Amino acid sequence: MATRAFVVMLRTKVHDHIEWPVELAEFRQLVGAAGFEVVDNIIQTRIHRHSAYLLGKGRVEDLAQRVVTEQIEVVAIYNVLTSMQKYKLQKLLRCDVLDRYEVVLQVFEKEARDRVSQLQLELARLQKSYPFIKVAVGERLKREKPSRGEASRGGGEYAYHSKLQLVRKRIAKVKSELSKLRRENKSRLRARRKLGIPMVCLVGCYNAGKTSLFNALTGAEKEVSERPFTTLASKVSHASNPGVFFVDTIGFALGLDPSLISAFQLNLDDMRASDVIVLVVDAADDIILLRMKIHSVLNILDATGIERRRIILALNKADLAGTQLAEQVIPFIEKQFDLEWVAVSAATGYNLSELELLIRRRYASLA
Ligand SMILES: Nc1nc2c(ncn2[C@@H]2O[C@H](COP(=O)(O)OP(=O)(O)OP(=O)(O)O)[C@@H](O)[C@H]2O)c(=O)[nH]1
Ligand SMILES: [Mg+2]
Structure with a gap:
């Protein structure tokens, strides 16, 4: 139950x-x-x-x-x-x-199966719980009356400090493990960059269809589902579309706390290292939700240091959006955002070659 x-x-x-x-x-x-x-x-x-x-x-x-x-x-x-x-x-x-x-x-945490995601989440959890433990134990100590003189108070305080010290030690350990993994990831990114092949990262809120698009564009078979945050660790395509590296990464949620986003530094590094960013949205979403999600993701990208000139908007799930696409979504996007867009469907394959064309053009214009 x-x-x-x-x-x-x-x-x-x-x-x-x-x-x-x-x-x-x-x-x-x-x-x-x-x-x-x-x-x-x-x-x-x-x-x-x-x-x-x-x-x-x-x-x-x-x-x-x-x-x-x-x-x-x-x-x-x-x-x-x-x-x-x-x-x-x-x-x-x-x-x-x-x-x-x-x-x-x-x-x-329900979705975290790989080491990097688990460590990033453990750090986010520890950083939230450390000040809470401080408050909770501090409040208890304030209330506790020493029953037999100062000795018992001393015991309580000792336990308190040793608990906090344990958490601090664990935070330091996780941070150092993560910085090692981050250095390794950065050196992989540098090696990929040396190949001179465009890197294209799919970003957006959870359920937008990033992994579905990634699979459709590269022939991969990564897990797709309606559960939030199905993808945590980034995946990079290799073989079937040799002209481009596609990167599928973590999805965001509306109003995600900035300190929680900053826990995902390895994912953010993948975004920063990409030449072109495809911002994927669910075009079948209610228009108000759609607007809020685009603003939310653009804010995160701005804070991550990703320039607008690298961003292309993919209006995914065109098959599901039906007439809303032409009647509401497209006029709204044109009016509100200064972003080049393309309507696609990962499910039917609609306009995927158009998306690839836009990506290549954008990459060429960045050089
Ligand atoms: N009808 C339709 N459904 C789609 C399309 N693209 C994705 N979906 C569905 O939307 C849901 C989410 O798809 P995912 O590809 O897992 O979404 P994601 O953006 O990778 O989500 P996270 O990994 O959680 O960030 C799944 O049920 C997909 O089958 C599309 O073009 N049309
Ligand atoms: Mg996914």
């Missing part, structure tokens, strides 16, 4: 009536993918976050009642919490509280 969860969102942009339902729906999907059954949504609108509990205290107390009566085990919060907020909420709600960072991390 799935773990019963509430989804909680604090809306701070009080004038936004369009984006928040989309963000909520996307988050609910991730909470589901993390293995939870969403029993209800609780939404509060206030301009300022409550510093201790995120939501107003009255709301949290109501929630605590419902957690008991409705047998809730997890409260998943759309917003990103400080360690102190998480600690206080868990204490008051008496159940696990996960914020968006942790929910997404949990979904990633």
Whole structure:
């Protein structure tokens, strides 16, 4: 039986009536993918976050009642919490509280099978949990009254410091292993670059169809699925399209926390090293969601240092989008974004040669 969860969102942009339902729906999907059954949504609108509990205290107390009566085990919060907020909420709600960072991390962890992804995720997990352990144990020590003089307090503090030291040691170990792997990856990228063959990276949100396109363009048979984050570690094509190296890599989610993105440095290196970036979107998505996803990915690419002149937009799933493509998506893209685009379908093979042509032209223009 799935773990019963509430989804909680604090809306701070009080004038936004369009984006928040989309963000909520996307988050609910991730909470589901993390293995939870969403029993209800609780939404509060206030301009300022409550510093201790995120939501107003009255709301949290109501929630605590419902957690008991409705047998809730997890409260998943759309917003990103400080360690102190998480600690206080868990204490008051008496159940696990996960914020968006942790929910997404949990979904990633379900998919991580290769060493690099596992290490990158372990680091992301440790960096989030270290300040939380500090707060949680610190608060406990403050409350504990030494029962037999100072000696027992000393024991508690000793355990506290040795626990933190263990986590710090593990962080250092994982970081050093990752930097070794990152150096190796960079030297592979340099060797590939020396061959003078264009490198083309497929980027976009999860489920856009990056791996499906990668398979269609290269004849590979990598796993494709509707689960979020099916692909974590990058895959590079070799044989069947010898004129181009295609790179399939990790997918993003709407509003992904920047500190979580920065955990995936090896994937970001693959993107940075590519000549051309194909930003893949699902053209059958609702137009508001589509706009938010494109902005989200462009922001990540900007922050990663990838220039706009390297980017081509692939409107994938043309077969599924039907008339929405010509009537809504294309006029919208033309109006909103200064990006060269091509409508394709990885499923039917529609316009793939057009995409390859655009890639070659763009590569030539970069030289
Ligand atoms: N109808 C249709 N479905 C497609 C097309 N391309 C991909 N899909 C489906 O969309 C879903 C996601 O495809 P993937 O290729 O795994 O997507 P991805 O972008 O690699 O996703 P992540 O690896 O999770 O980031 C799968 O169910 C595919 O079968 C397409 O052109 N048309
Ligand atoms: Mg994939």
